[in-house]
Amino acid sequence: MGEKMNDYVIETRNLSKKYSKNTVVNSINMHVEKGKIYGLLGKNGAGKTTTMCMLLNMVSPSDGEIFLFGKNPKKYPTEIYSKIGSIIETPGFYENLTAYENLKVISKLRGNYNPQDINLILEMVNLENAKSKKFKDFSLGMKQRLGIAAAIMHTPELLILDEPINGLDPIGIKEIRTLLKRLTHEFGITILISSHILSEIENIADVIGFMDEGILIEEISKEDLLKRLNKFVEFEVSNIDLACEILKKLELKENYDFTIENNGIIRLYSKLELRDQFNALFVNSGINVKKVNLCEENLENFFLRMIQNN
């Protein structure tokens, strides 16, 4: 198979991983564009970590192809992987060494050791006061931040981050989110980030890849996602039976055009533009309409819908 020449920083073709009879990653075709933040979303065990491990040459694929920066990483491992920074699950560091010493080991082995750079990067992740602290005494959040420091220390072109906000407090999450966005917008770094926390991916990603049971169900840009989120109107009414009767007379089908929710709420999915007229009809029929809300499906519901459809 020839080399791919396109703008994808990551591209996989029918990438699969099987452990005996168990297929963990099933023929996925991933496309990560340059300069974008790609959020890989899936519940625990969806195959996100295994996919990232295959991209990083930590796990051998059972089948399929990987292209990084348009090239086969097996052919140019040093050239390609030196442009990548990564965190896979909990960052691994030497417990007896300090934060500074751990980064020194990594940068020395990379061949780009510079004490000032290490101090700078520790400042960037708010660990400047912990540079002389042993890694074994770090909190989970500090470990995670040191992992991010190690991943970005050599100014990579691609970051592969597996659940990087695990263990971080809300302030830490916000800091890392801001840092990652800055890395993309200011330095043009491409980021592949995985998480099972939907809101986090929604907040940060330009493109979202939905993964479930080893299958990459779909890749959707943030713009497309907003268009595809279901919209509906909720009516909170005093007489739900009468309100249903009115809607049925207007040829709307229950459980299709509208659903009955708890607490006297009717959720309308069709003819949303006529919601004013429906409201007027309810009121004229003596129904007390307490609330009318135009709502949008959230990412969680969209994700669940996708899994169910899949």
Add this chain to the structure above:
Amino acid sequence: MLTFIQMEFLKLKRSNIFLLSIIGSILPPLLMFIAVIGFNEANSFDTLFANVNMYMSAVFAVLLFAIILSYLFGREYNEHTLKTILTIPISREKFLLTKYLMFLVWILILTVVTSISTLIFGFIAGLEGFTLKLFIDSFVELLYANVLLFLTFSPFVFLSLFITNMVPAMIGGATLTLVNLMIYGQNWAPLVPWVCPYLIASGEIAEYSTSISISYAVIIVTFLIGLAISYIYFTKKDVSL
């Protein structure tokens, strides 16, 4: 490669294992010193050096080397640093080579410590017959035995990669030590990879009917088998998280 070895030493900073191995390498000379003082076990440097070399390379080093090797490889798994190192990127071949070299350097350091501490204990005990040539010959003998023993430890590299916990290494090392003690003096001792390094280095192999070249072959074959299986296993196996 020098940087890699330097970083291996940095990784040992504040680590007890290096200090413990140094203490371990002083133990045979210390025990022999106690034997000299308490039981008149030796009255000359010649005997002291010979006894220390035998107990060190034929008995104690087997256990000590097994623990060191298990630590060198096992910690990268247990502290989850293997994924950090390999994604730097460091090739698996280079990683393996660095660890082998670090193991050899570590052995060289322990050999120096054992020889010098033997010398010091000999002087403290007031032994006679010291000459510089005797010391150098004894050091070279121990060094040669330990380097040959290093070669026979390549199967332990595979075991350290396969079972990353140090406890099996300790049990395995202790078992092998006992086996060495049982085998030493038997006719077929020169055929056992972990006994013949001392027999060759000390010249004791001349007392056996087995040719020295067969003993060398045993060591080389053991080394190559261990190297091959550790290389194949490490380069093919997925990195565990």
